[in-house]
Amino acid sequence: MDTVINSWLIREGGLDIHDGDVIGLCVESRCVFKASAAFPEPVQVGLRVGKLGNSSVTYEVGLYREDRETLLAEGTFTHVFVDRATHRPTPIAGQLKQSLELLVAG
Numbered sequence: 001m002d003t004v005i006n007s008w009l010i011r012e013g014g015l016d017i018h019d020g021d022v023i024g025l026c027v028e029s030r031c032v033f034k035a036s037a038a039f040p041e042p043v044q045v046g047l048r049v050g051k052l053g054n055s056s057v058t059y060e061v062g063l064y065r066e067d068r069e070t071l072l073a074e075g076t077f078t079h080v081f082v083d084r085a086t087h088r089p090t091p092i093a094g095q096l097k098q099s100l101e102l103l104v105a106g
Helices: 002-013 094-101
Strands: 022-033 043-052 056-065 071-083
Touching: 002 022, 002 043, 002 056, 002 071, 002 094, 043 094
Parallel strands: none
Antiparallel strands: 022 071, 043 056, 056 071
């Protein structure tokens, strides 16, 4: 889940994990097993935003077989966005906020 979320944030949200002033810290992660898969079976991932707060976001993630019908696992992942230097929460703004709003469930 972490890889899917952060890849999306970098690509679509413009998050600069190396030099940006804002970073996302994972404060909670949960995954519930539904069915087995074996390496190297490809999986499809569904990603949406379940809750978008001022400085935090909770993602909802589904992992599916390649046919997109069999749910393998589902979970949530919560980021709090903070100032890189102080680690104090900072409001989600700009391109990052706009891109997250596109994923809001509803």
